[in-house]
Amino acid sequence: MDQAKLVDMVTEELMRRLGMRGGAPAGKPLLVAGEPGCCEAPPGVDVEYASRGAEPEWRDYSGVVVPCLSENQLVLASLGLKYGLESSVMVGALLAGVPVYVLKEGVSWRLAACCDTPLARHYAACEERLRSFGAKYVEAGELSGTLRGAAAANPSPLPASGGTADARGRKVLTERDLKDICQDAGSVLVDPRAVITPLGQDWLRLKKIAVRREGA
Numbered sequence: 001m002d003q004a005k006l007v008d009m010v011t012e013e014l015m016r017r018l019g020m021r022g023g024a025p026a027g028k029p030l031l032v033a034g035e036p037g038c039c040e041a042p043p044g045v046d047v048e049y050a051s052r053g054a055e056p057e058w059r060d061y062s063g064v065v066v067p068c069l070s071e072n073q074l075v076l077a078s079l080g081l082k083y084g085l086e087s088s089v090m091v092g093a094l095l096a097g098v099p100v101y102v103l104k105e106g107v108s109w110r111l112a113a114c115c116d117t118p119l120a121r122h123y124a125a126c127e128e129r130l131r132s133f134g135a136k137y138v139e140a141g142e143l144s145g146t147l148r149g150a151a152a153a154n155p156s157p158l159p160a161s162g163g164t165a166d167a168r169g170r171k172v173l174t175e176r177d178l179k180d181i182c183q184d185a186g187s188v189l190v191d192p193r194a195v196i197t198p199l200g201q202d203w204l205r206l207k208k209i210a211v212r213r214e215g216a
Helices: 003-018 071-078 085-096 118-133 140-153 175-181 198-207
Strands: 030-032 047-049 063-066 100-103 136-138 163-166 185-190 210-213
Touching (some): 071 118, 118 136, 175 198
Parallel strands (some): 063 100, 100 136
8 A cells, every 4th residue: 555545544534533524523514504506515515505584403513604795794793683594694603603604705895896995994893793703704715624624623522520510491501601500510411402602612622511402
């Protein structure tokens, strides 16, 4: 066996163990905020398309891709408001702690001839607010690499030792809530549709505390 094939085999096995094959965690597809064919899917990645009306089960997705973002949807999402497909998907995903990737080529206001205007600066400020919420702006050609990097940075943690903390009855769990509830716990039991904030999820990963949803 030559060295190149050996390297390919080792890389493939590492990606399988980390859940990185195809650029997304194994078993969880990406959700695209748009119609089928609106953007090119990363090679080997399972993709589903968001439909208007029904709220997605966010725990079933590894991330959200927004191929096109108009000015009004940008402003609405930056205010945390759901009105329209893109803003609804972005706000819902960010609230649930699911990564959001906006394709730079599809951001409408950036296609204007002159970006150095008061209105353009307003839209830029809206983008910064979305970034502060956790959204990432990437070029279409960089999406696969960004997804692989995210999977490598967030491998599935090993459960910590200890009992199970009971956080049922709470619709939203913040980092502070989890610190109070999960003292010396190895896992935490939450309601099926409970939302854990991004900082809360980061804290759980750091402490290697597994999340169990009632009925799952």
